[in-house]
Amino acid sequence: MTNLLIAQNLCVDFTSRGEKIQAVKNLSFYLEHNQSLGIVGESGSGKSQTVLSIMGLLESNGKATGSVVFDNKEILDLDKKELNKIRGKKIGMVFQDPMSSLNPYISIGAQMSGVLFNHTSLNKKEIKEACIEMLDAVKIPNPQQRFDSYSFELSGGMRQRVMIASALLTKPKLLIADEPTTALDVTVQEQILDLILEMKERFSMSVILITHDLGVVARSCERVLVLKDGLEQETGGLNQIFYNPRAAYTKELLFKSKEIGVDTKPGETKRNKNNSVTTKIKNLTVCFPIPKQTFFSKQEHLVAVDDVSLDVYEGEILGVVGESGSGKSTLAKNILRLIQPTKGKIELFGETLSLLDKKQMKKTRKKMQVVFQDPFSSLNPRMTVFETLSEPLNSFYPGMNRDSIEKDVEAAILEVGLGVEFLGRYPHELSGGQCQRIAIARALMPKPQLLICDEAVSALDASIRSEIIELLLGIKQKRKLTMIFIAHDLAVVKKICDRVIVMKKGRVVESGDTKDVFYSPKEAYTKKLLDSVPVPDPDLEHEKYNKRRLARQAKKLVKRGA
Amino acid sequence: MRNKTSLMLDAWGALKQNKAALFSFATMLTMIFLVIFGPMLSPFMVDQTDWYQLSAKPSFASGHIFGTDDLGRDLFVRVMYGGRISLMVGLVATLVSVIIGVSYGAIAGYVGGKVDAIMMRAVDVLYAMPFLFFVILLMVFFGRSILLIFIAIGAVNWLDIARIVRGQTLNLKGKEFVDAARAGGVSTTKIVFRHIVPNLLGLVVVYVALTVPQVILVESFLSFLGLGVQEPMTSWGALVNQGAKQMETSPWMLVFPGLFLATTLFCFNFIGDGLRDALDPKDRTRQND
Numbered sequence: 001m002t003n004l005l006i007a008q009n010l011c012v013d014f015t016s017r018g019e020k021i022q023a024v025k026n027l028s029f030y031l032e033h034n035q036s037l038g039i040v041g042e043s044g045s046g047k048s049q050t051v052l053s054i055m056g057l058l059e060s061n062g063k064a065t066g067s068v069v070f071d072n073k074e075i076l077d078l079d080k081k082e083l084n085k086i087r088g089k090k091i092g093m094v095f096q097d098p099m100s101s102l103n104p105y106i107s108i109g110a111q112m113s114g115v116l117f118n119h120t121s122l123n124k125k126e127i128k129e130a131c132i133e134m135l136d137a138v139k140i141p142n143p144q145q146r147f148d149s150y151s152f153e154l155s156g157g158m159r160q161r162v163m164i165a166s167a168l169l170t171k172p173k174l175l176i177a178d179e180p181t182t183a184l185d186v187t188v189q190e191q192i193l194d195l196i197l198e199m200k201e202r203f204s205m206s207v208i209l210i211t212h213d214l215g216v217v218a219r220s221c222e223r224v225l226v227l228k229d230g231l232e233q234e235t236g237g238l239n240q241i242f243y244n245p246r247a248a249y250t251k252e253l254l255f256k257s258k259e260i261g262v263d264t265k266p267g268e269t270k271r272n273k274n275n276s277v278t279t280k281i282k283n284l285t286v287c288f289p290i291p292k293q294t295f296f297s298k299q300e301h302l303v304a305v306d307d308v309s310l311d312v313y314e315g316e317i318l319g320v321v322g323e324s325g326s327g328k329s330t331l332a333k334n335i336l337r338l339i340q341p342t343k344g345k346i347e348l349f350g351e352t353l354s355l356l357d358k359k360q361m362k363k364t365r366k367k368m369q370v371v372f373q374d375p376f377s378s379l380n381p382r383m384t385v386f387e388t389l390s391e392p393l394n395s396f397y398p399g400m401n402r403d404s405i406e407k408d409v410e411a412a413i414l415e416v417g418l419g420v421e422f423l424g425r426y427p428h429e430l431s432g433g434q435c436q437r438i439a440i441a442r443a444l445m446p447k448p449q450l451l452i453c454d455e456a457v458s459a460l461d462a463s464i465r466s467e468i469i470e471l472l473l474g475i476k477q478k479r480k481l482t483m484i485f486i487a488h489d490l491a492v493v494k495k496i497c498d499r500v501i502v503m504k505k506g507r508v509v510e511s512g513d514t515k516d517v518f519y520s521p522k523e524a525y526t527k528k529l530l531d532s533v534p535v536p537d538p539d540l541e542h543e544k545y546n547k548r549r550l551a552r553q554a555k556k557l558v559k560r561g562a
Numbered sequence: 563m564r565n566k567t568s569l570m571l572d573a574w575g576a577l578k579q580n581k582a583a584l585f586s587f588a589t590m591l592t593m594i595f596l597v598i599f600g601p602m603l604s605p606f607m608v609d610q611t612d613w614y615q616l617s618a619k620p621s622f623a624s625g626h627i628f629g630t631d632d633l634g635r636d637l638f639v640r641v642m643y644g645g646r647i648s649l650m651v652g653l654v655a656t657l658v659s660v661i662i663g664v665s666y667g668a669i670a671g672y673v674g675g676k677v678d679a680i681m682m683r684a685v686d687v688l689y690a691m692p693f694l695f696f697v698i699l700l701m702v703f704f705g706r707s708i709l710l711i712f713i714a715i716g717a718v719n720w721l722d723i724a725r726i727v728r729g730q731t732l733n734l735k736g737k738e739f740v741d742a743a744r745a746g747g748v749s750t751t752k753i754v755f756r757h758i759v760p761n762l763l764g765l766v767v768v769y770v771a772l773t774v775p776q777v778i779l780v781e782s783f784l785s786f787l788g789l790g791v792q793e794p795m796t797s798w799g800a801l802v803n804q805g806a807k808q809m810e811t812s813p814w815m816l817v818f819p820g821l822f823l824a825t826t827l828f829c830f831n832f833i834g835d836g837l838r839d840a841l842d843p844k845d846r847t848r849q850n851d
């Protein structure tokens with residue numbers, strides 16, 4: 001069997017401000033027909049640059065050298081015109097962010113048609129039929145109507161389906177998926193990965209899947225290429241990589257992903273039953289008004305949090321899990337009083353938040369702080385680290401003198417594991433992990449008792465994620481904090497939380513000690529959520545995949561029978 | 563090394579590296595200095611007619627280094643006097659409209675809801691007023707004065723800025739650093755002026771660089787209609803206007819005021835570009851780390 005794609009001595013160099021940066025170093029790999037290859041690495045490992053160079057999509061200051069043979073043809077040095085005949089037609093690509101890779105001003109039908117219009121000689125009607133057929137293939141309900149909808153009318157998972165559909169329109173021989181599910185919920189991720197596998201079988205193509213998540217690889221790839229700093233660490237079959245890794249880096253990655261993986265035992269509940277309740281939420285409901293269609297139409301509301309009651313005990317870590325849109329962030333913002341509840345009340349350290357006036361509220365704010373998800377947008381790009389860290393001090397302790405502010409800020413930055421040389425820098429000069437450390441330091445400035453982490457580690461790489469979690473746990477121990485840890489990443493929650501609540505569509509579906517919820521979930525939704533987490537264990541994943549496939553087939557048969 | 567700096571200090575440091583901006587800045591300063599003290603160097607008055615030198619060519623011998631206009635008035639002195647009016651209108655009217663526009667837009671955008679709706683409808687109402695009608699109305703009520711030109715131009719220009727700033731603020735409001743500041747107990751006013759406004763500066767500076775020239779030209783348009791400065795006082799816009807009419811017979815009457823006007827506009831563009839880059843920490847490369 002000949003190989004579909006052979007890359008030899010592939011190098012990608014970037015020149016920026018006179019400096020030369022090697023993003024990919026002397027990489028050689030191959031891909032057989034009908035095979036799926038997983039390229040694994042952390043951000044900055046050059047995994048995206050590798051495929052971008054194959055597609056000829058490098059930034060203008062980048063240059064690829066070496067050789068890439070696709071379908072018995074050298075494609076690295078092709079000019080744009082020749083390349084356009086291949087990309088889109090013989091190689092399809094799916095990007096990470098389904099929000100930004102679809103143009104919101106053009107209907108998805110028009111966007112999909114563009115591909116066929118450029119690569120085939122079909123007429124308008126035939127193109128439309130082909131598009132609808134493909135939308136149907138990726139299991140979009142009512143493809144006829146969806147053809148005319150716009151991307152913002154679809155959910156993230158639906159958009160990614162549309163992206164896959166348009167990549168598959170020309171029946172490519174190779175589908176490249178660059179972190180296709182990173183921006184999606186676990187349950188949606190499961191569906192999309194299954195879909196890619198199914199399409200691979202159906203159209204007999206090869207797939208290159210780029211990801212940082214070994215669980216995703218275990219679920220959907222046959223061969224694996226591990227990259228670090230642009231260098232190949234190891235390449236081999238799925239079972240060899242997972243059960244018999246050779247390179248030290250692969251072992252490290254595997255260890256880290258297993259460490260926070262679902263098969264570790266959760267920590268014993270450290271919560272002391274006698275501990276006092278720091279936060280008490282009673283029948284909390286939050287509604288957002290939906291913009292009215294016309295002036296006279298009735299005002300409708302979106303219920304983001306629906307009748308939630310819960311207690312948070314002193315010194316515990318409470319995990320809040322759920323898909324996006326389940327209201328977990330809204331809940332956090334309510335506790336922080338960044339939005340007002342529609343109904344219900346929140347008691348914090350014995351004080352009812354809605355009864356406090358502005359001055360008392362400020363006093364209470366000191367006791368609760370927050371760390372947000374996106375490390376870059378949670379720091380003001382125009383403020384230095386010092387200004388960011390000193391701000392809470394200035395607002396909570398007006399009149400504090402400059403020397404003691406400086407002392408506190410320096411102590412805080414050392415506490416989160418950074419040096420004082422960072423104080424004069426701006427956020428864009430820091431990495432994601434460093435930014436998140438600064439955000440944590442800022443939250444600690446007023447010496448809070450309750451720390452809310454709203455997806456605080458979701459945007460970080462696996463190794464940085466475990467560093468930040470270690471940091472948070474260390475600080476929690478030292479300062480005896482109570483934490484509310486909001487995440488969609490079940491593995492992390494399982495590892496660090498004492499108790500968990502599972503939310504769905506604004507309601508609490510299940511709550512209890514972590515051990516109970518994870519090992520003997522009562523609700524079907526919790527079970528489904530737990531099942532959909534990809535585990536870095538190929539055998540287990542295949543077993544799960546086959547189970548799902550059988551279930552789907554059974555469902556289909558039932559439908560047909562009816 | 564640890565360095566504690568503020569946005570403004572850092573920006574000044576970066577601006578100093580930008581040769582074009584620095585040169586433009588120096589040129590502007592020279593020009594301002596010249597229009598203030600220049601007329602004192604000349605033996606002629608702004609409204610003084612030299613009967614022997616009507617429409618005379620520039621010459622050092624006669625003392626009319628820029629020549630004279632068709633009424634025999636010294637062009638050098640007139641350009642200097644015109645510069646006072648033009649620069650004053652350009653800078654003051656722009657500054658006033660920027661301060662009002664940015665505060666208004668940022669507050670409307672940040673507070674949102676009903677306040678936003680009321681504030682922006684007020685802007686819409688003002689927008690609907692025809693500019694010329696507005697100016698004529700002011701003239702009728704308060705009589706003609708240079709102050710009214712500032713007011714008229716400023717009153718119209720801040721509307722644009724307010725709208726742009728509001729839109730950008732809505733965008734910034736959703737950023738997590740704003741939520742973090744609220745959780746950090748920072749008051750609304752402080753959030754607007756410490757977090758929102760600095761992030762708007764890039765946009766505003768570009769807008770200012772476009773507005774100053776525009777305002778200078780609007781003033782000349784008003785003067786042309788007889789609503790702006792009146793003879794014997796003058797402005798660059800008015801001088802260019804006159805010069806254009808006699809371009810064929812006495813080109814210097816167009817060239818000199820035009821040169822000053824064009825230089826000013828160039829300078830503002832370079833300063834604007836430089837300021838925008840300097841105020842954005844992302845565009846700076848630091849030497850010390």
